[in-house]
Amino acid sequence: MRTDAAEVLDSAIPVLAKDRAASMQVIAARAGISRATLVRHFPTRKLLVQAMAEKILDDCDRVLAQAEGDAAPMEQVLAALVAAYTPFAQLWNLVYVDPDVSGLPEASTRAKAIFIRTVKLMERGQKSGLLRGDMPATWLASTFCGLAETAWELTLEGHMGARQAPDFINAILLHGASA
Template sequence: MRTVAAQVLDSAIPVLAKDRGASMQVIATRAGISRATLTRMFPTRQLLVQAMAEKILDDCDRALTRAEAHTGFTDQVLAGLVGEYRPFAQLWNLVYVEPDVLGAPAATERAEGIFARTIALLAVGQDAGVLRTDMPATWLASTFCGLAETAWELTLEGHMGTRQAPDFITTVLLHGLSTATTTASRMR
């Protein structure tokens, strides 16, 4: 069962993603609680932002742990990882850019570790023949996180349904933007 604090964080993360300068009052209102309740849970905006970062990092960690638990990398492993795209979107959208998080060495170290694990997991996917090998795993991991961020933003803005997002991410990851496989050679 999720705690009230976890529910508040889930509500606050999209608010801050869309409005970096959102006040505690704005965040509380959009989370459906009073400012007093919010400040009882998180006495300062900095503590709220740091709690959001911890939640995002924990969610990424859990998603990677589930994907890493499989023996081998299959289409199902990729689907599971992509199905949990939101924390990876939030990692790029908030953890890497929010000033209250940027200066926190522990959060930065955890974020770097999560990205390194994402690279390693996608390299296993390359070795298994599921993912393309003509690009570095770092590129694939960055592409995954970038697509996750784009999909999350589009769902927040109502341009995409939440159930569509994983399919769109997977399609672009596996097939790029073109319907032809020789797009790169045509562009030269």
């Protein structure tokens, strides 16, 4: 049985993504942990959601820091960013929409900063010639995050394999949906 707080969060995030109204009892049951274990780490649902947001924001920061510091060709940087798409999916799926998170000014500020950094990476991709220059970098960053969310949800629902998701995101981001 899982007892580590990080493992509890990893198990609870997909549950809340599928059912935003899930109670602590439902979250614990669907995450495969006891309610006592969940409450020991996160005494209230609000604290659980806030901890989830913090983890997601920290994960996005970590992935972006690696991408920003990577001097490799942009194809490799983008591939690494896309391979680590999950926190960006979770950011859009949970952090931007949950009232327990959206009411926290620091979470909102961090989420906006993460998006700005993602836009800057897309600008870097445009300058390198990898990404289209005729679209705003904001559009490309939003597209990446939207594709990440879609891939994550489809993976959670069993409609695609976890290893397929980065390839699909990359294909659409780089080539669109044309044949």
